[in-house]
Amino acid sequence: MKKTILITGGAGFIGSHVVQLFVKKYPYYNIVNLDCLTYAGNLENLQLVENEPNYYFSKVNLLDEEGLKKVFHDFSITDVIHLAAESHVDRSISDPLAFVKTNVLGTVNLLNAAKTYWKELDSHLFYHVSTDEVYGSLGKDGYFMETTAYDPKSPYSASKASSDHFVRAYANTFKINTVISNCSNNYGPNQFPEKLIPLCINNIQHERALPIYGKGENVRDWLYVEDHAQAIDLIFHKGKRGETYNIGGWNEWKNIDIVKLICNIMDKKLGKEPGSSAQLIKFVKDRAGHDLRYAIDATKLQEELGWRPSLQFEEGIEKTIDWYLKNQQWLENVTSGNYKEYYAAHYQSPE
Numbered sequence: 001m002k003k004t005i006l007i008t009g010g011a012g013f014i015g016s017h018v019v020q021l022f023v024k025k026y027p028y029y030n031i032v033n034l035d036c037l038t039y040a041g042n043l044e045n046l047q048l049v050e051n052e053p054n055y056y057f058s059k060v061n062l063l064d065e066e067g068l069k070k071v072f073h074d075f076s077i078t079d080v081i082h083l084a085a086e087s088h089v090d091r092s093i094s095d096p097l098a099f100v101k102t103n104v105l106g107t108v109n110l111l112n113a114a115k116t117y118w119k120e121l122d123s124h125l126f127y128h129v130s131t132d133e134v135y136g137s138l139g140k141d142g143y144f145m146e147t148t149a150y151d152p153k154s155p156y157s158a159s160k161a162s163s164d165h166f167v168r169a170y171a172n173t174f175k176i177n178t179v180i181s182n183c184s185n186n187y188g189p190n191q192f193p194e195k196l197i198p199l200c201i202n203n204i205q206h207e208r209a210l211p212i213y214g215k216g217e218n219v220r221d222w223l224y225v226e227d228h229a230q231a232i233d234l235i236f237h238k239g240k241r242g243e244t245y246n247i248g249g250w251n252e253w254k255n256i257d258i259v260k261l262i263c264n265i266m267d268k269k270l271g272k273e274p275g276s277s278a279q280l281i282k283f284v285k286d287r288a289g290h291d292l293r294y295a296i297d298a299t300k301l302q303e304e305l306g307w308r309p310s311l312q313f314e315e316g317i318e319k320t321i322d323w324y325l326k327n328q329q330w331l332e333n334v335t336s337g338n339y340k341e342y343y344a345a346h347y348q349s350p351e
């Protein structure tokens with residue numbers, strides 16, 4: 001059966017890489033990008049594929065139940081890769097309800113649309129892209145395994161944990177084919193500059209302070225976004241239905257070390273005195289309930305499906321910095337909201 005895959009959140013950071021990979025690699029699939037274009041969704045991210053004959057865009061909010069059903073019907077959707085989500089932990093602290101609406105209610109709406117539209121459930125797949133934050137926070141040792149009990153600590157991770165549970169509940173109750181992956185911190189092109197790495201790159205360019213929460217001792221595992229997209233491709237095609245796969249980079253860094261690394265690279269690239277960017281580092285009030293350490297074991301994905309990250313971190317971070325330095329206009333557009341003009345020129349009037 002020819003696939004028509006609905007990729008939600010395709011104008012966002014990770015979603016745009018997944019859409020580009022699928023559109024280019026599988027010209028015989030139709031790819032429908034469903035995105036409501038919040039501040040973090042930008043159609044400029046899809047310039048490389050927007051004219052491909054197998055690419056479609058649909059501006060629909062996950063809270064619009066009828067709109068979702070119409071997309072399933074109009075495009076005869078066969079599979080879903082669900083990436084659309086509110087994703088920023090700090091925003092979830094100031095506005096938890098927005099996360100409940102998009103991440104929990106939105107996911108349930110999407111599951112309902114699939115359940116309503118799909119007749120032979122066995123021939124379809126609902127793939128939910130999730131986060132390692134559902135497992136909570138680690139101390140100095142240990143790793144998140146697929147079997148680790150859920151223990152979300154922030155409104156963001158609680159909303160993603162809840163959406164994971166709904167996906168599993170629908171698999172159990174309504175026999176929808178599902179698969180879930182939980183990934184560590186991503187970095188790379190197209191990431192909105194509220195996240196640590198692009199925030200630092202952007203702030204160094206503008207000689208602004210680099211805010212480090214607490215003492216900068218918190219640890220994250222970092223993965224290049226294209227490696228995440230490759231993992232999603234593998235899991236979508238070869239992952240066992242009903243299973244969960246952890247995705248990570250085996251690449252743990254303390255926040256302060258990563259910021260210092262970015263400072264050093266930026267000094268060289270911008271021709272600044274060594275050590276000058278690091279002077280912008282400013283220790284600020286810690287994030288409320290800040291998870292200490294995330295570290296994820298992706299052995300199952302490696303052993304069952306043969307996935308490994310392709311890039312060393314040092315290479316990935318250079319590539320990322322080069323991309324941001326080359327794409328000043330992109331940064332300007334996403335931080336000023338000018339992307340709406342791009343949307344108007346390419347599609348229709350923004351709301």
Ligand SMILES: Cc1cn([C@H]2C[C@H](O)[C@@H](COP(=O)(O)OP(=O)(O)O[C@H]3O[C@H](CO)[C@@H](O)[C@H](O)[C@H]3O)O2)c(=O)[nH]c1=O
Pocket residue numbers: 087088089090130131132133183184185186194195196197199211212213214216218219220255287294
């Ligand atoms: C924005 C910002 C962050 N930080 C710290 C908080 C974290 O320990 C670390 C990374 O922060 P963020 O870039 O916001 O990412 P984090 O909270 O780890 O969550 C990310 O990674 C998760 C996967 O682990 C994803 O599910 C989330 O959507 C994504 O936002 O840097 C700072 O010290 N200063 C900052 O200004």
